[in-house]
Amino acid sequence: MQKSMKCLVLMFLLLSLMISGCAKKPVATDEPLVEVEETTVVVDPEQPMAVVEEPIDEAALAREAAEAAEQRAKSGLERIHFEFDQYVLTDGAKQTLADNAALLKAAPNVEVQIEGHCDERGSDEYNLALGEKRALATKNYLVSLGVPASRMSTISYGEELPLDFAQTEEAWAKNRRAEFKIRR
DSSP, X not given: OHHHHHHHHHHHHHHHHHHHTSOOOOOOOSSOOOOOOOOOOOOBTTBTTOOOOOOOOHHHHHHHHHHXXXXXXXXXXXXXXXXXXXXXXXXXXXXXXXXXXXHHHHOTTOOEEEEEEOOSOSOHXXXXXXXXXXXXXXXXXXXXXXXXXGGEEEEEEETSSOSOOXXXXXXXXXXXXXXXXXXX
């Protein structure tokens, strides 16, 4: 398909050159003449109508791809949630972390801080410790999926930064989480 498209383009170019090659009356102008560089089309005799393309700037393409991957990682890392009084990852959390790991591996310059959070039930000390266990469980799972540990740090906020201030089971479930903040 691509070869036939190249052939069509080359045929069009040759036809255009033939048509434009017809004699025309010179037009008088006061402007100085500007020299135009000639373009050379290379045809391979083994493969008629093949056009040699200019080289692609692979370094620029790699930079653009890295920047796009970083942007996806910065905007696409999703939080995970935990069961009451637990820091064991659920199947849903593992799937979310697998998606997050793919984004992080595609963007090797992105570093994250993993925040562990709890609901308001329990003492401050207990919730800080539980939040730390949640953050570490999250980090360890991402490491097992191939994300370098050196790109991640952890912190526990315990119950200090709830998403939902209501005192209902639904609100508490939202607050039992691990979140990702981009450091760089």
